[in-house]
Amino acid sequence: MATTLHLSLPRLTTSLGLLFMVGAAALLLAAPVQRPAPTLPLPQTAIVPAGTLLHRLDGEYSRAGQPVDAPRATIRLSQPLEIMRYQVTAADYARCVSAGACKRLDAPAARGDLPVTGVSHIDATDYARWLSQETGARWRLPTDAEWAHAAGTRFVDDARGLDGTSTNPALRWLADYDREANRKAASDPAPRPVGSFGANEHGVHDMAGNVWEWTQSCLRRVSLDAAGRTIGETSNCGIYVVEGQHRAMMTLFVRNPKSGGCSVGTPPDNLGFRLVRETGWRDRLPAGLRRLLPA
Numbered sequence: 001m002a003t004t005l006h007l008s009l010p011r012l013t014t015s016l017g018l019l020f021m022v023g024a025a026a027l028l029l030a031a032p033v034q035r036p037a038p039t040l041p042l043p044q045t046a047i048v049p050a051g052t053l054l055h056r057l058d059g060e061y062s063r064a065g066q067p068v069d070a071p072r073a074t075i076r077l078s079q080p081l082e083i084m085r086y087q088v089t090a091a092d093y094a095r096c097v098s099a100g101a102c103k104r105l106d107a108p109a110a111r112g113d114l115p116v117t118g119v120s121h122i123d124a125t126d127y128a129r130w131l132s133q134e135t136g137a138r139w140r141l142p143t144d145a146e147w148a149h150a151a152g153t154r155f156v157d158d159a160r161g162l163d164g165t166s167t168n169p170a171l172r173w174l175a176d177y178d179r180e181a182n183r184k185a186a187s188d189p190a191p192r193p194v195g196s197f198g199a200n201e202h203g204v205h206d207m208a209g210n211v212w213e214w215t216q217s218c219l220r221r222v223s224l225d226a227a228g229r230t231i232g233e234t235s236n237c238g239i240y241v242v243e244g245q246h247r248a249m250m251t252l253f254v255r256n257p258k259s260g261g262c263s264v265g266t267p268p269d270n271l272g273f274r275l276v277r278e279t280g281w282r283d284r285l286p287a288g289l290r291r292l293l294p295a
Contacts, residue, residue: 040095040134043088045277046203048081048150056157058144058241059220060249063228069159071228075145083142083150084274086194086205087115087213093127101130106255113193115211117270121240121252124214124273131275138278144217144241146276151243154200154207158246189269212244212257212268219249244268 057070091112096102103126105118119127121141128139148155188210197209219239223232242248248268250257257267 040092042135043092043131043275043277044085045082046085046150048083048152048202048204050077050080051149052076053145053149055145055148056159058217058247059222061222061224063224063226068224070222071224075149077146077149079279081142081146081150082277082279083146083204084276085199085203087211087272087274088124088127089194090114090116092116093119093123096127096130099130099134101133102126109191111193114191115194115206115270115272117191117211117272118255119214119271119273120255121214121250123255127273128275139275140278141214141216141273142276144215144243144247147213147215147243150202150204151207152200152202152204155243156208156245156247191270191272208243208245210245211270211272212242212248214250214271214273215241215243217241242268242271 052074054072055075056072059070061068061070089112090109093102093105093116094108094112097104103123105116107118109116124141128141131139142150191211192209195205197206199205200207217240218235218237219241221234221236222230225231237252239249239251242250246266248257248266250268250271254260255271257269257271
């Protein structure tokens with residue numbers, strides 16, 4: 001007895017579309033990927049799981065013309081974050097200089113296992129571009145939120161906590177003075193070999209040590225109304241957020257934070273960086289197909 005298979009047009013179209021996608025994906029994944037053979041040691045990385053964090057937003061906030069703490073917001077990072085376990089070292093950066101892709105440092109480190117310091121935002125992005133070309137993967141600076149997510153319990157929330165309880169600006173000024181004085185007294189600027197400040201719960205080392213790290217987040221200046229709603233915002237991508245023992249805003253070409261370029265507060269002791277490796281579409285494709293195909 002013959003059996004007749006009846007498929008509705010929408011179901012048939014969906015099935016054929018899925019078959020086409022699976023076939024195309026299989027061909028793409030089977031095709032050889034022409035990538036340059038790395039000529040340098042690949043960075044050690046850690047995978048920070050996707051998740052949410054209650055984050056103190058970056059930027060300079062004001063209400064009625066007076067500075068206030070940035071609000072905290074729940075941020076969802078939907079993809080795992082692959083980030084360097086250690087900061088880029090002096091030896092790493094020297095390879096980029098030797099290749100002619102990075103600018104020479106004003107004062108190179110005496111040891112290769114020290115984190116590279118004295119680098120500007122421009123230097124860091126030049127290094128990321130060179131590393132991407134050398135490895136065939138895309139490397140970039142993290143955003144402020146990504147850095148905070150990777151820092152985990154090492155992230156320092158340095159909000160004053162005064163804005164909701166007092167309208168007296170003198171209290172904030174005094175809190176600022178005390179905080180900056182304590183920071184200067186506790187300053188320990190001599191860079192130490194990578195790993196000296198230990199690892200956090202994600203296996204990422206030296207977060208919030210004495211080398212601050214560039215991010216790709218531009219300075220934002222945000223005005224709030226009395227209810228805390230945003231009524232105005234400007235962005236300045238000549239200044240970038242750096243993260244460490246406290247958050248700071250630095251001009252992109254500054255290499256030595258002590259020489260100036262910090263928009264407010266105590267400047268960082270040292271400027272360095274680590275990079276995020278972006279996951280390519282080939283890496284994301286299998287998971288995407290699993291979501292599309294029926295169980």
